[in-house]
Amino acid sequence: MHDIIYLPNNQSEYIDQSAQKGIAYTYQIRGYTNEVESAISLVMITKQSDDVVDDSGIIVYPNPAFDIVNVISDLNTINQIDIFSSAGIRLNRITYPKKNLIHLPVGDLVTGIYFLKIQIGDQSITKKISIAK
Structure with a gap:
């Protein structure tokens, strides 16, 4: 299980340095501003290559x-x-x-x-x- 990560306003990407090749990861993503918060979206990603x-x-x-x-x-x-x-x-x-x-x-x-x-x-x-x- 991964921790909740809040990105600052000037950052739009998150790189999961702990992700391993061939393993499927499910991420819960929620967008927000100071005024609005979106619903949670689930994204499943399988890392395909080594960094x-x-x-x-x-x-x-x-x-x-x-x-x-x-x-x-x-x-x-x-x-x-x-x-x-x-x-x-x-x-x-x-x-x-x-x-x-x-x-x-x-x-x-x-x-x-x-x-x-x-x-x-x-x-x-x-x-x-x-x-x-």
Whole structure:
């Protein structure tokens, strides 16, 4: 059983770091403002892949991905992400206004292995992702 979590007004996502691959989880979700509270909705989610997590402070998920890859920085804001093919060809460069959470669209990529070069402050970190269609 998970605890009740209240998200601040500037946060719209919750990542369950304790979720394990292949296990179905049921979440009870209720939206609210200072004036209104919604009914409780039940959402059942089965985690399909392992997260890519290391000591860099960057989380990339899901992996493999289909349409969207989420990139989270625990340490600093993300300035830019370059997408490279496995042959080392830069396919795309996206600049961001200093965010900690990026929803990176990858739906136009074909099945294969790609590399994300994530620019955080004055350093860059490279992450490997798989695209599966």
